Amino acid sequence: MNYAMIRYIIGWILNFEAAFMSPSFVVGLIYREKSAWAIFATMLLCLVIGVPMVLLKRPKQAVFYAKDGFVSVGLSWVALSVMGALPFVISGSIPHPVDALFETVSGFTTTGSSILSDVEALPKCMLFWRSFTHWVGGMGVLVFMLTILPMSGGYHMNLMRAESPGPSVERFVPTVKSTAKILYGIYICLSLLELLLLLVGKMPMFDALTLTFGTAGTGGFGIKNDSIGSYTTYQQTVITIFMILFGVNFNVYFLFLLKKIRQGLKNEELRAYLGIILGAILLITVNIAGKFGNPFLAFHHAAFQVGSIITTTGYSTVDFNTWPTFSKTVLVLLMFIGASAGSTGGGIKVSRIVILAKSVKKELKQYLHPHSISKIKMDGKPVEHEVVRSINVFLIAYLLIYAVSILIVSLDNFDFTTTFTSVAATINNIGPGLDLVGPAANFGILSVPSKLVLIFDMLAGRLEIFPLLLLFVPDTWRKF
Template sequence: MNKRMIAYIVGWILIFEALFMILPCIVALIYKEASGFSFLITIFLCLCAGGPFVRKPPKNKIFYTREGFVTVALSWIVLSCFGALPFIISGYIPNPVDALFETVSGFTTTGASILTDVEALPYCLIFWRSFSHWIGGMGVLVFILTLLPMSGGSHMSLMKAESPGPSVSKLVPKVQSTAKILYEIYIVLTIVQIILLLIGKMPLFDALATSFGTAGTGGFGIKNDSMASYSPYLQTVTTIFMILYGINFSVYFLLLAGRPKQALQSEEARWYLGIIGVSILVIALQIRHLYPSFGVGLHHAAFQVASIITTTGFATTDFNLWPEVPRCILLLLMFAGACAGSTGGGIKISRLIILAKTVKKELYQLIHPQSVRQVVIDGRAVEHDVLRSINVFMVLYFMIFAFSVLFISVDGNDLITNFSAVAATLNNIGPGLELVGPTQNFSLFSNWSKLVMIFDMLAGRLELFPLLLILTPETWRKF
């Protein structure tokens, strides 16, 4: 285990977090808010904690998958703990568990909140909440990969551990170049959305915060009604970009590289868009009587479907009041999630496709025992290791889900609230149903339940394995 390299990377995480906090300091300066001092104190603490680890680069810069998973898990925990300090120091969220819940929800792009009045926060803290979505959307370690010189398979070990989806492929021969391309696409999409929102006369601060939340598919609203008070144009722009951020970024790379045919061959993207289209149509038909016209219902259906399947969590209406069929569809979309290689959460469409094809293959072989069939996606056979990891992932996923629902049930809330709260946190969505619906929040839960859901948010964002690995005694025995 390359302990020195792990410490070096975690140290750089703290340095970059300190740099990121300069932006909310500027916001505090613009709006003349005393809460900006909480960020200055946190910046000092980040530099003091991270500085000693990065002062001298380690001689051995190579590490492999196990170190990569440990590094990613520790980095996200450290990032979240220090990121919560401004809320505690400023006094706006004095309970450390609440502050950690809010911060983890931000970095993991979940968007679940314990705040009952978001608009009561100073602008610098509102900005930090939304900006944490943008940082966590693509992954802070992917950003660091573009800057840190590393060797051998080290880049890929980190990228595999942090990137969402069953597998990670290099867009170009060098992993560092791949990370740069991903961030370039991410930044360009964010800038385009900001411009389009400004054209719709959204205030600059609102446009920045909304774009950060959309890009990271996080969904922290800066208003108590989320996106409901904005114009249909602004809601439509947000709908489109939520869907765009839910597509595998390699599709955009192929389009930019002049390979549109290869991009259009993405089976996952076609299923993703197809599921969105069918869900919008069915829900719009089901809720048409709740709104003045079918067009208005269609607009809200499109926004909520895009928001839930991409695990963004914005809302334009209280879908908790919709009939059972639309609510059931939204609940299923929570589990489906977006595409692998996107900023969205959930199980991922690619995993579901592969699982469905695996079931089909097994059924066929029961009828034809002598046949030899492979699971194929996008014209390529899926390797056995990928199939095995998906099967293990699904088993772990439902085990964590079941135990989480059991653990938070001690608070005495109803089953739908508990079930959807775990679905919303483990899938990094934000709002659930009943007492955690789009007009509610997670403040009703005890500190114990919030800690369980903090674990769920981190586990969901990191695809389970990195977080579970650091909880495995064997990992530390060999450390």
């Protein structure tokens, strides 16, 4: 284990976190809020801890293995979350440490689940920091670090693979640093475009910024108690479109940049992703048409909620908890499917679902024709056995964590729908669940042990499970 390099990386993460907090501090100064000084105190603490960790005898061995990459990512996200929760505790905005940690982890993991019953009571600087954590966590803080720091050595890809969502990560260009820059370039451009369109729709600058952060990171923290319900149809439509856009694999956008538009549009995951969205919108629109009386209004809200749930953003225009059971069932299924690999969305990922479906088809064919030889293909290329194996292992680990989490949360003795969807909403980084944790409610009713379990689930879901699980395996810390 390359402890020196892990320490060096965590030190830089804390330094970057201090920089990430500075816009929120400026917002606090603009609005003359006392809570701004809680942010400033946390910035200083991050630097006091982070700077010595970076300067303390720079590591000689730059190359480290996949295990080191996973551990670095897991510990970095824990450190990021703990320090990010301090402004809420110090300012008294969220005085209970576990509640503050829940809210912060929900922000960085782009989950959007909240323990707050009155969001609008928070100071502006805290609302800004709360939403900005979505934008920071959306693409990944270590990916951001790779674009900035002059690092050398063979660990870049291990860091990117450990933090990036999806079954596999590919380089767009020969160097990982250039790939990271392209990813963030696309991310920033899409964010600026959404911000501009919201401002054109006469949304206040503060609202436009915070909602863009939530949309880009597919997080879903709103700054109003009704989430997105009080905004105009135009503004809601812009957010719908960009939620879906941020749920697309960024590889597709890179192909578009290379003017390989036809190749990008032929991407199997993209077609499956858009097909699922369109099918779900049509099914829900038909099911809720009578509730709204206007088919266009039904389509608008169905499109928003489908886009919000499948991309794991979690915004809401209406309380979909009051929709018919069929529509709620469709939304719950979308929670598990999630967005595309290589996007800012959570969930199992569309590419995994497609490969699993093809695996089932292959097995059925094998039963009918035992001597036939066939390979699973994606975009015309054979899928390596190692990728299929990793997907199967991921699914097993995912189901085990899900089962144990439900068992522990059930000790709170709430109804099954609340228990089941509270875990679904957190491990898939969705935001709202159903019933007592629905879009018009919050997670504040849960006990401290349940909140700690869901904090673990949010981190596990964002980091694709294994970087977090490895922290609890004794062999990870042993020297061989």
